[in-house]
Amino acid sequence: MDRGKKQKIAVMFICIVAGSILSIQYKTNKSISAANIPVHRSREVALEYQKLKEEREQLLREINSLEQKVRIYESEKSGEDEFLEALYSEIEKYKMLSGYESLSGEGVTVKIEEPPQAEGGAGVVKYYDTLIEIVNVLNAxxxxxxxxxxQxxxxxxxxxxxxxxxxxNGVSQGPPFEIKALGNSKDLExxxxxxxxxxxxxEQQYNMQIQIEKEDRVIVPRYTKNIEYRYSDVVKQ
Structure with a gap:
């Protein structure tokens, strides 16, 4: 089998597995968000959730493995042609920009612990505001x-x-929260x-426990959801 066919087969498998993950993600969220689950079914639902979570993690590992194989095929092929090599480099850059590549490098880790249960303590809404504000500061x-x-x-x-x-990203989260950011660690801190x-x-007003650590190597995972543009199109000049 030639290399081009291998690439197509690998990409096809990635699409199939990605679709399976989205299906599992939907079923998982649906199970979690169902209201008024009877007490006698709580254990059954918990076991189902754990099973779906394990299946999702296994499929993600399979996607990563297949993508690695595709990357090897693309790299080998691009090495034979300068144009393809430049094109491959551009594709990798846009994958990084869109979040579809796991990245590592210098950065900071921010840990937000659940505060002591006291008057003025943070609730879910305050955590929501906190995450948005910290992300905005890091982006700035x-x-x-x-x-x-x-995520x-x-x-x-x-x-x-x-x-x-x-x-x-459609996944239920609660405290403690851990935010990782890549960049100049001194500036971020x-x-x-x-x-x-x-x-x-x-820290002063809501008694929240926040730890900020500079690190030489922080790993930020890739974005795993599938993005489809259904209502947008490229403007042709």
Whole structure:
């Protein structure tokens, strides 16, 4: 089998597996968000959720493996032609920009612990506001990639309060929260620790426990949801 056919087969498998993951993600969220689950079914639902979670993680591992094979095929082929090599380099760059590549490098890790249960403590809405504000500060400090509890933050990411938890990329999340950001670690830390800034106010007014650590190597995972443009098209010049 020639290399071109291998690439097509690998891409086809990735599409099939990605579709399966989206289906599992939908069923998982539907199970979690179902209201008024009878007590006698709570254990059954918990087991079903765990099974779906394990299946999703296995499919994600398969996608990563297949994508790695496709990347090897593309790299080998591009090495034979300067034009293809330049094209491959551009594709990799746009994958990074869109969030479809896991990235690593210098950066910071921000850990938000659940505060002591006291008057003025933070609730779900305050966590929602906190995440939005911290992400905005990191973006203003030119963070190159951001994740929240291993969910990649992109222009398509939704962060919304839902009942007693927060939905990030369609996945239910709750405290503690861990935000990772790639960029100049000193600039990122200084922007967060600014007196009168978001972290200072959260610690002083809401008694929230926030830890900021500079690291030489932070890993930000890739965005795993499938994006489709159904209502938009490229403007032709």
């Amino acid at each position: 400090a030119e963070a190159e990639a951001i994740s929240i509890n291993e 990649r933050y992109t222009s398509f990411t939704e962060i919304v309060p839902a009942g007693n938890h927060i939905e990030i 200084n922007s967060l620790r600014l007196k009168g800034g978001v972290v200072w106010l959260l």
